[in-house]
Amino acid sequence: MAQPASAIKKNDNVVVIGGRDAGKRGRVLRVIPDKGRLIVEGVNFIKRHTKANPQKNIKGGIVEREAALHASNVQLVCPECGAQTRVGRKRLEDGRRVRYCVKCKGVVDK
Numbered sequence: 731m732a733q734p735a736s737a738i739k740k741n742d743n744v745v746v747i748g749g750r751d752a753g754k755r756g757r758v759l760r761v762i763p764d765k766g767r768l769i770v771e772g773v774n775f776i777k778r779h780t781k782a783n784p785q786k787n788i789k790g791g792i793v794e795r796e797a798a799l800h801a802s803n804v805q806l807v808c809p810e811c812g813a814q815t816r817v818g819r820k821r822l823e824d825g826r827r828v829r830y831c832v833k834c835k836g837v838v839d840k
């Protein structure tokens with residue numbers, strides 16, 4: 731079953747598991763929970779044609795930037811064991827709810 735998009739958070743390191751950029755790794759720059767999508771640094775570049783706007787000092791031309799990926803196309807890279815993994819959730823003794831790596835059981839959220 732696909733994990734919910736909320737399993738991945740901003741600044742997580744992820745690996746792409748589907749699509750054109752499968753195998754690439756990067757840091758999550760932004761999560762778009764409503765759409766279940768996220769933007770990963772250096773992944774899924776698209777070319778945008780922009781119009782010049784001298785008032786805003788924007789040059790016209792082609793700009794490459796990251797486009798959002800569907801959250802089901804990425805998996806977390808565990809900061810503890812380095813494996814690509816799914817995350818579980820648990821409550822710590824101090825009451826905090828954290829994500830943990832299903833492979834090494836290490837806590838992902840510090």
Ligand SMILES: [Zn+2]
Nearest residue numbers: 808811831834
């Ligand atoms: Zn792990």
